[in-house]
Amino acid sequence: MVKQLDRPRSGGLWRIFSSPKGQQSHFVETEIPSMANKSQLSQAAMLSGPAKLTATTGLVDKLTRDLTSVNLLPHRLSERDAALEELKVYGRDPRNADPIFTREGIEMLTRHAFDSPSSTTSRNALRCLCNALLLKAECRQFFVDLGYEAKVCNKLKNDNRDDEFLASRLVFLTTYDTDTKLEQLIDKYHLADSMIKNLERHAKYHSDGGRVTADPMQDMALAETLKLLFNITHHCKQKVPSFTQAVPHIVTILCNGSFQVDKPLDSPIGPLVNALLNLDLGAKEVQSSLYPPAKLTALSDRLVSLLEQSRAVYQQEELESTVTALIGVIQMVHGHAPQDVVVLIRQKLLPTEADRKEVLGRSASLPSWLLKNSTNPVAPKLRDIISNLLFDLSDKDASRFVENVGYGFASGFLYNKNISIPQNASEAFSDDAGSSSRPINPVTGQFLDSEQHSDVPEMTEAEKEREAEKLFVLFERLRANGIISVENPVRTAVEEGRFEELPDDYREDVD
Structure with missing residues (x-):
């Protein structure tokens, strides 16, 4: 069991993917x-x-x-x-x-x-x-x-939001620092059935367009049930199938619910997204809920909308703990989606022609935001999940990945995944690749005719020699310190005769 309770855990995920910091410490x-x-x-x-x-x-x-x-x-x-x-x-205060x-x-x-x-x-x-x-x-x-396991689980059977909130909170807390038997709670005391029934009640509540006033207790109880659902499905993976029937109710609440929140992923919206993360979204019986025939993109549109809202609200230091789960769920929804939904998700998340008027990652669009954060140094889990999402959006094909995001963004990910990288960046671009026939810089992803060329004069031969010497010294230092183990490219170039030693009295011809 996890040994900390200072913030909601991730199990690798929940501590990162939960609602705002400090929520769990509420009395x-x-x-x-x-x-x-x-x-x-x-x-x-x-x-x-x-x-x-x-x-x-x-x-x-x-x-x-x-x-x-x-x-x-x-x-x-x-x-x-x-x-x-x-x-x-x-x-409220344990002192005295x-x-x-x-x-x-x-x-x-x-x-x-x-x-x-x-x-x-x-x-x-x-x-x-x-x-x-x-x-x-x-x-x-x-x-x-x-x-008292049986009595706690029986409490969850009551059609009462106070009982749901309190009993769920109690079981949730026992998933930390205890030897509680989660599998027994599910098999013997029907915990999963009670939780799914409560989620069904919440789904019905949020589908009722005739509601006049909101009930704060509804949202509090819902959030507690969702947090408990995440923890159980993380720590008791063999029982994840017991919660598959929760998926339709979570999707209904997420798509139909109207919540008064300060930020897009505040509770209970964040917990709704997080709860989907460990569930089997590929199960045949939930496909019609994830991609309803009446509107195939209802869920994917909602998730992308939350991502669009989130990027404008959360600060850099908040992204890791709030947005990572959302991107993970979008990746899962894309992975099981019918082709029509796949196409629409890619249209919204991959760079467009408008993005290619600049070096990729520099515009104000959502695809550019994703690219910028795919190299975010302060959010390692976020950058990894974004890179994985973009790779999935590229059919997990290295050439298409380079085509979509540019060699600069793609090369590091492919190298770390030990995926073969095209020897020449331009090889990733076929004649009919992309949505435009305009030539594209394969490294930056920008249209060549949109590039701005510098007015700085070309370096003299002497300046080039000095820069080569600096580069030679830098590589030698890195090799000596054990940071890299590759051959010094400057030394190799000299040995191959691609460098010429200039005499001290050399003067460059000037027209």
Whole structure:
């Protein structure tokens, strides 16, 4: 299991492909407190040091005794819920709240969460429990050791968004730093079936054009289910087929959902994209959802639109953790698409004639943005996935790849993949290649008649000799330091007689 919880993980992917940084550190506040006096909760939030520790200890003891002696009788249910709400306030900061984060404290909260006949008490305890597992890694194993897997999964069967959010969050947190048996949750307790059913409910909700007001709890529960789906399918790959039926619902929500977000890949849109990443998009039973007959490009258009929006919003340092997953999903959708969809995706993502009026990668278009980031030094995973996408868009053919993106962008990728590179860049361009008959510079990808030639005078022979000497020295230093192991090209040229030693009194003829 992953040993960090500071940011959503990627498993190679989720930590990179998740929604905005810090989202996972949010505490569970899914509804306004109703059982406890608000002024009392405000006072509790102000406590610190020994006073907070004393108050926390008292509440934990009181709630623990209630489990055995029924100290808080059913008719005094509001008192029990008020105690849990107050405890939740203390549990937001683990300092001087130690009793909450002990094995005994976690057991007390778990029993109130899953053994109470009151749904209100259960949810109040679940909020405390989720916050505790978020803040203290050891609490996750404490919870797993209690053996409440069946009851957690049963909670997900409820047609209730609070229960979906809290139970999904709880299972999600146990995928870090614990020995929880994900395969058993799926096979024995039908976790996948419950999650797919919840996604079906969300799809129906977002397909209902008659909705008047948005329900924030819907989006919160949806995001938590999607995050859990990603983690399970990453860590339990043998059970990915159990979640294939989730694909149509995710696609429906992604294409039909209307979300109020500040950035295009904010939750729940980012998690919707991420969730597709580990699923089998090649499965026969989901093809009609990915490419609906009524509009074959519905999904691909939505994904490319998100990419277009994202490139204008996210800063360089954000791209790796936000956009990489989106490009990975576009690559998967392209890989399984019918020919009509393939053609349209390529038209939007490969350089156009307008892009070739300049050196490729310099215009303001989406294809140029992709090319520029295919060599992004601060986003290695992003640049790799972009290069792989562009190679796929070129039918995985080296010559066509060079034709599409230029020898300059293509050569490094092909070399790293150990794919044969055309000996001469111009060999990659056949007479009928490309969308135009205008000659193209095979290295830069620019139309030759659009190139601007420098007015700088040609170097003199003496200047050329000095530059050759500098190049010779540079290669010798690189060889001596072990950075490269190739033969010095200047030395080779001299040995082959392609360099002429000029006398010291040589003067170049000047017309």
